[in-house]
Amino acid sequence: MGTQGTVREDQVVMEADPLFERRQAKGRAAYRVFASTVFVGICLIWIYRVSYIPRVGERGRWVWFGMFMAELCFGFFWVFTQSLRWNFTRSYPFKHRLSQRHEEKLPGVDIFVCTADPVIEPPTLVINTILSVMSCNYPTEKLAVYLSDDGGSDLTFYALLEASHFAKYWIPFCKTNNIEPRSPETYFAHNSNEQQFTNYQEWSDVKNLYEEMKERIESTMERGSISKEIRDKHKGFSEWNQNVTKNDHQPIVQIVIDGRDETAVDNNGYRLPTLVYMAREKRPQYSHHFKAGAMNALIRVSSEISNGPIILNLDCDMYVNDSDAIRDALCFFMDEKKGHEIAYVQHPQTFNNITKNDLYANSYSVANKVELAGMGGYGSALYCGTGCFHRTESLCGNSYSEDNKLRLDTNYTKKNDKKTVNELEEAAKIVSSCSYEKDTLWGKEIGLVYGCAVEDIVTGLTIQCRGWKSVYYCPNKEAFLGVAPNTLEVALIQHKRWCEGLFQIFLTKYCPFIYGHAKIKLGAQLGYCAYLTWAPISLPTLYYVIVPPLCLLHGIPLFPQVSSKWFLPYAYVFISKTVYSMVETSACGSTIKGWWNLQRMWVFRRTTSYFFAFIDTIIKQVGLSQTTFAITPKMVTDDVLKRYKQEVIEFGSSNTMFTIIATLAVLNLFSFVGAMAKRVTDLEMDFKTLEMLMPQVILCGFVIMVNLPVYRALFFRNDKGCMPHGVMFKSLVLASLACLVPI
Numbered sequence: 001m002g003t004q005g006t007v008r009e010d011q012v013v014m015e016a017d018p019l020f021e022r023r024q025a026k027g028r029a030a031y032r033v034f035a036s037t038v039f040v041g042i043c044l045i046w047i048y049r050v051s052y053i054p055r056v057g058e059r060g061r062w063v064w065f066g067m068f069m070a071e072l073c074f075g076f077f078w079v080f081t082q083s084l085r086w087n088f089t090r091s092y093p094f095k096h097r098l099s100q101r102h103e104e105k106l107p108g109v110d111i112f113v114c115t116a117d118p119v120i121e122p123p124t125l126v127i128n129t130i131l132s133v134m135s136c137n138y139p140t141e142k143l144a145v146y147l148s149d150d151g152g153s154d155l156t157f158y159a160l161l162e163a164s165h166f167a168k169y170w171i172p173f174c175k176t177n178n179i180e181p182r183s184p185e186t187y188f189a190h191n192s193n194e195q196q197f198t199n200y201q202e203w204s205d206v207k208n209l210y211e212e213m214k215e216r217i218e219s220t221m222e223r224g225s226i227s228k229e230i231r232d233k234h235k236g237f238s239e240w241n242q243n244v245t246k247n248d249h250q251p252i253v254q255i256v257i258d259g260r261d262e263t264a265v266d267n268n269g270y271r272l273p274t275l276v277y278m279a280r281e282k283r284p285q286y287s288h289h290f291k292a293g294a295m296n297a298l299i300r301v302s303s304e305i306s307n308g309p310i311i312l313n314l315d316c317d318m319y320v321n322d323s324d325a326i327r328d329a330l331c332f333f334m335d336e337k338k339g340h341e342i343a344y345v346q347h348p349q350t351f352n353n354i355t356k357n358d359l360y361a362n363s364y365s366v367a368n369k370v371e372l373a374g375m376g377g378y379g380s381a382l383y384c385g386t387g388c389f390h391r392t393e394s395l396c397g398n399s400y401s402e403d404n405k406l407r408l409d410t411n412y413t414k415k416n417d418k419k420t421v422n423e424l425e426e427a428a429k430i431v432s433s434c435s436y437e438k439d440t441l442w443g444k445e446i447g448l449v450y451g452c453a454v455e456d457i458v459t460g461l462t463i464q465c466r467g468w469k470s471v472y473y474c475p476n477k478e479a480f481l482g483v484a485p486n487t488l489e490v491a492l493i494q495h496k497r498w499c500e501g502l503f504q505i506f507l508t509k510y511c512p513f514i515y516g517h518a519k520i521k522l523g524a525q526l527g528y529c530a531y532l533t534w535a536p537i538s539l540p541t542l543y544y545v546i547v548p549p550l551c552l553l554h555g556i557p558l559f560p561q562v563s564s565k566w567f568l569p570y571a572y573v574f575i576s577k578t579v580y581s582m583v584e585t586s587a588c589g590s591t592i593k594g595w596w597n598l599q600r601m602w603v604f605r606r607t608t609s610y611f612f613a614f615i616d617t618i619i620k621q622v623g624l625s626q627t628t629f630a631i632t633p634k635m636v637t638d639d640v641l642k643r644y645k646q647e648v649i650e651f652g653s654s655n656t657m658f659t660i661i662a663t664l665a666v667l668n669l670f671s672f673v674g675a676m677a678k679r680v681t682d683l684e685m686d687f688k689t690l691e692m693l694m695p696q697v698i699l700c701g702f703v704i705m706v707n708l709p710v711y712r713a714l715f716f717r718n719d720k721g722c723m724p725h726g727v728m729f730k731s732l733v734l735a736s737l738a739c740l741v742p743i
């Protein structure tokens, strides 16, 4: 009796233990006090601007108004960013409890990997992602992996076939030896000579198999076509006839591995996960809606084949770095008390090619560790397009409702057990055709939302506004790792796309203040706006890096003089913000140089990508152009890669963005040098005027410091990554003209 009693008690405790926990971060109160003092400083700055407007006829009256507008915008933007820090919480799953309680009834998980172009996104990269998910620590009969190929390329299909063969070696190798990460490329690159490996023979066999496969895929890529010998080996190749082009072809669905098939086993005799290739139908007369369209086709295709209640969405470059990632995420969905409210669990976007000092500020360490966690604190984590686990029903447009507690369908039912592979493929082709969505709510209320370059963010918002909660989970060990842009141009183009999409959300019916009103918390609405208003913040930034230096050159003071009491709020806001961001960035793992690089990227992005995005979004809203999607290249030449690794900024392109960057850098230099020269030669110049111009000297000096690599690229470098001469010429002319404009 005694023992039995204890057992039962233990069980009761176990049942009550939650599968995840949310903890508030320490030091919130202190932070709130600090933020309030900064806010007081900002208000004083506004008061100063209003009280000291130059009188009619005085120099710089209009410029002053501009300064006021800029500072007003910066202030509001700062308030948005505060809401991300106000309610900062972290989530922690307990995966051992999940295994204890639910091992037998784990749900089926459908994993979607999207690729769009075999050249920009090489098939070897794609299959590494596929292999890493196939070998996750999860019951294989409950896993189904789908590759959506918007490139519609038989080369990608071929690589997937190769991967399906190699998986028979790779999966058991990973599982019996418990190796990490399970992307073969990364694993072998980091374990190039595994002496301690117990079974060295096995290790080198698998490595050789991988190398050989890679070699075959790469040589096929070089040739650009599939040999007849290979084509004859799989019926799937018959889909690629003469008429198939990237943007014009019939739907192609191939079940490469049928997980139901008991003979589809790996080398240890264990069942393999389902593996499906899909190239949805594309026709020039139909808009394909980029990644959102691909995802929606995948949702329908998977519902025909495996119909898992959970979907994991990954970009083709995001391999699984922690093979327990699925289990961690399920803790949130399967928690007895709160799990039923949760629509999705988002992981941060992390990358495996960040340089030591994060040259292009791609690590997003503060966003990942602080800001997005802050959104999670409101139960409104952003959906970021990759590394996100979805509840299928919420992604499919269902609303959350309290009295209709929807729980996960944990009984793994094979609704399509009786259909043959052929029948499944035919059914899947129907739902992945262009006309299928005609006159349906797909892209509006069902699936991912169409018409926005950041389909992920807007879709996440609509899910939250249907009553669901979302979780942000940032584990210590990154669950997924991808490829970050490794040239400046690519980094800026990526930001332009994001920024355009984000601002578009702000301007349309999806604006969080309207669409989210009374549906998501006010903090979350403000938090969304910290991202959605990136584009307009370009205007005050441009103003600040153009007008004060020109006024410095012309001797017009725009700030209170250093000895005035009004200078204090400026100094306080500037210094406290700078020091705080330095501390925050370092606490999130960046170096000081990394922080400095972030400041530079912040100037570059705001004056180029965000500004262009602002203009393009306006043009789009007026109806003059359509949404586009510039895919981020994942590979660069060795020469470029070498400079990236040495942290030398890559400017070698005549993109207009670079002309702007160069012009602003030169303009600030001219103003600074010009003003100094005047002070030296002009004897009338007294100390008073110099003191009045001091804040502008500091500001201008700061911009010059940030731009040091730009001057180097303009005047001193001669490698292929330096600024092209055309850009240099244009920037010198434009900056000189600007200096001549009378104010």
Ligand SMILES: O=c1ccn([C@@H]2O[C@H](COP(=O)(O)OP(=O)(O)O[C@H]3O[C@H](CO)[C@@H](O)[C@H](O)[C@H]3O)[C@@H](O)[C@H]2O)c(=O)[nH]1
Pocket: 114, 115, 116, 117, 121, 148, 150, 289, 290, 291, 294, 314, 315, 316, 317, 349, 384, 385, 386, 453, 454, 455, 456, 494, 497, 498, 501, 629, 630, 631, 632, 633
């Ligand atoms: O027509 C398209 C275009 C893109 N993709 C895929 O979408 C993913 C993301 O594209 P990428 O060029 O890598 O853009 P990123 O800026 O790196 O992507 C981020 O931002 C996008 C929104 O702008 C989100 O969709 C992504 O998930 C998110 O990682 C890749 O797997 C592509 O293959 C498609 O499937 N079809």
Ligand SMILES: [Mn+2]
Pocket: 315, 317, 482, 483, 632
């Ligand atoms: Mn990407």
